[in-house]
Amino acid sequence: MLLTLFESHTHFFLSMFQKMILTKIISNTLSLHKKQLIEWLPAVRYFSSPTNPLVNVDVNDKSGIAVVTMNRKPVNGLSLELFEAMSKALDDLENNRIRGAILTSSCPTVFSAGLDLNELYQPDKKRFKAFWTTFQDVWLKLYGSSFPTAAAINGHAPAGGCFLAISCEYRVMCPDYKIGLNETRLGIIAPIFLRASMRNTVSNREAEKALTLGTLYSTEDALKIGLIDEIAIYKVKAIERCENFLAQFNNVSSIARSFTKRSLRQKDLEELENCREEDFNIFWSNLIEPSVQKQIGDYMQSLKKK
Numbered sequence: 001m002l003l004t005l006f007e008s009h010t011h012f013f014l015s016m017f018q019k020m021i022l023t024k025i026i027s028n029t030l031s032l033h034k035k036q037l038i039e040w041l042p043a044v045r046y047f048s049s050p051t052n053p054l055v056n057v058d059v060n061d062k063s064g065i066a067v068v069t070m071n072r073k074p075v076n077g078l079s080l081e082l083f084e085a086m087s088k089a090l091d092d093l094e095n096n097r098i099r100g101a102i103l104t105s106s107c108p109t110v111f112s113a114g115l116d117l118n119e120l121y122q123p124d125k126k127r128f129k130a131f132w133t134t135f136q137d138v139w140l141k142l143y144g145s146s147f148p149t150a151a152a153i154n155g156h157a158p159a160g161g162c163f164l165a166i167s168c169e170y171r172v173m174c175p176d177y178k179i180g181l182n183e184t185r186l187g188i189i190a191p192i193f194l195r196a197s198m199r200n201t202v203s204n205r206e207a208e209k210a211l212t213l214g215t216l217y218s219t220e221d222a223l224k225i226g227l228i229d230e231i232a233i234y235k236v237k238a239i240e241r242c243e244n245f246l247a248q249f250n251n252v253s254s255i256a257r258s259f260t261k262r263s264l265r266q267k268d269l270e271e272l273e274n275c276r277e278e279d280f281n282i283f284w285s286n287l288i289e290p291s292v293q294k295q296i297g298d299y300m301q302s303l304k305k306k
């Protein structure tokens with residue numbers, strides 16, 4: 001199966017022996033099972049995803065690039081259902097070996113307002129566990145995807161919204177919006193996987209400052225610290241710029257690219273894989289603190305009064 005896929009996606013001949021050696025070297029290097037190796041082979045077929053009301057996936061047949069649009073009005077609050085839809089969409093993309101994905105929003109001025117505060121306020125433990133586990137799944141799948149990713153940030157991206165964007169490899173943002181990880185301003189502690197994405201995007205020094213202060217940056221300031229890569233005037237332009245970034249990989253071996261990405265991100269992914277339950281427990285015990293609940297409740301009221 002593995003060898004058949006190699007044959008159909010490489011344009012040069014490799015003897016059976018060479019292929020076995022190559023597979024062994026790659027597999028050993030990253031301690032992967034063959035099943036995972038097969039999943040990282042280059043793009044072979046494209047698909048039109050069945051429409052999901054919360055996440056729309058539109059794959060361009062020519063370029064093989066998928067535009068993944070979050071569609072939970074009014075602000076793409078990240079609820080359990082939205083995370084489930086994203087998790088499913090990421091599985092579909094992985095299984096269909098697309099050439100790249102662009103994450104964006106259908107809300108006119110908001111990329112995502114982060115975690116749905118209704119999930120955090122007076123939570124039911126069973127639902128919350130499912131919510132948090134699916135949140136972890138989405139990060140593992142997005143940050144660790146075999147295909148390259150970019151975010152067209154067409155609106156505000158606070159907290160979890162910023163987190164989704166920095167889990168991608170490239171970010172293009174429209175002007176006059178805010179982006180950042182403002183968790184500490186809500187009295188909540190940034191979880192382990194969020195810190196990993198931030199450190200992978202800006203310098204350790206900037207990550208520490210941004211996370212401890214809970215700073216929300218303007219588009220221009222975000223560019224200055226490297227939190228985003230480019231500014232584009234409209235959403236359409238932002239998507240175009242993301243496509244240009246992803247098109248650069250047409251000249252790069254898919255196998256070499258995906259393995260290199262994976263090896264650079266492996267440590268962060270394993271860190272969460274190895275402590276998912278503990279991550280939930282830390283998060284849960286902090287979240288149900290009366291002072292944290294009060295802060296979240298007050299914050300929700302202040303948003304409604306606006």
Ligand SMILES: CCCCCCCCC/C=C/C(=O)SCCNC(=O)CCNC(=O)[C@H](O)C(C)(C)COP(=O)(O)OP(=O)(O)OC[C@H]1O[C@@H](n2cnc3c(N)ncnc32)[C@H](O)[C@@H]1OP(=O)(O)O
Pocket residue numbers: 074075077109110112113114115116117118156158159160161163182183186188189190191194282283284286287300303304306
């Ligand atoms: C270790 C322990 C723990 C650890 C916890 C670890 C957390 C992990 C990391 C992630 C944490 C988070 O994401 S916490 C979420 C943090 N999010 C934020 O702080 C963003 C809050 N929202 C905003 O700042 C603004 O809404 C913004 C996005 C800029 C858009 O402004 P607008 O003027 O366009 O819109 P608004 O009028 O404010 O909002 C429209 C409606 O949407 C609602 N709304 C806005 N944001 C919402 C949200 N996140 N969840 C639910 N509902 C929201 C408003 O109340 C309004 O409701 P109605 O009045 O009824 O219409």
